[in-house]
Amino acid sequence: MPQLKTFAVLGMLSLGTLGLTALPSAAKAQETQHDPAPSAESRNEGETFTEDEVYQAASAFFGDAAQGLAEVIRNVFAEYGEPNAYIAGQEGGGAITVGLRYGSGELVMKNGTRQDVYWQGPSIGWDVGGNASKVFTLVYNLPNGDTIYQRFPGVEGSGYFIGGLGVNYQQRGDIVLAPIRAGVGLRLGANVGYLNYSRERRWFPL
Structure with a gap:
């Protein structure tokens, strides 16, 4: 027991x-x-600009020159989705087969980063005309503000015009730029070239 x-x-x-x-x-x-655990969608929430945010910013920037802007932005978003930065600026240039382009603006990232940026570069091809344009560039996959300062080749055959606006694409690695231009004397033609983005203004285009 x-x-x-x-x-x-x-x-x-x-x-x-x-x-x-x-x-x-x-x-x-x-x-x-x-x-x-948070999903990938929740982690990415707030890290990119929505289509409406881009349209509002670009519309205020272009003002009366914004005819066709909604369609342009819709096409760019359909191609690449939401950007995590944009550049608002102006540029001038011209071409008779061989062309040059110079510009300056401000980079604005969704995370709050703001910094000045300049660009310059050559082009060659069937390209005749001159331009003085406002430029609103959508920027995709930019890791940080410093990575904008490099050379971006143009994507051949990517240019198109809608209303009074012209769009083309530039790309280096995963970073894609989509400059939307409006202004006097938009240059017509198919050209290949690049733009070199820098911290300070440079007059030598290469």
């Missing part, structure tokens, strides 16, 4: 111990169930 009582006591202690050790696991499981 004493042995039976001893086994009974030990059994009760064992069950109690198992119950105590099971409680934290159950609580942890319950906590995990109610607090899931």
Whole structure:
């Protein structure tokens, strides 16, 4: 009989111990169930500009020259989605087969970064005309503000015109730029070239 009582006591202690050790696991499981890890969509939320945000900013920037802007932005968004930065600026240039382009503006990132940026570059091809334009450039996949300061080749055959606006694409690695231009004397033609974006103004285009 004493042995039976001893086994009974030990059994009760064992069950109690198992119950105590099971409680934290159950609580942890319950906590995990109610607090899931954030999804990729929630992590990316707020890191890019929506189509409406871009349209409002570009419309205010272009003013009366914004005819056809909604369609331009819609096409760019259909191609590349939401940008995480944009550049608002102005440029001038001209071409007779060989052309030059100079510009300046402000880079605005969704994370709040703002900094000055300049650009210059040559082009060659069937390209005749001159221009003085406002430029609103959508910027995709820019890791940080400093990575804008490099050379971006033009994407051949990407240019098109809608209303009074012209659009073409530039790309280096994963970073894509989509300059939307409006102004006097939009240059017509198919050209290949690049723009070199820099911290300071440079007159030498290469």
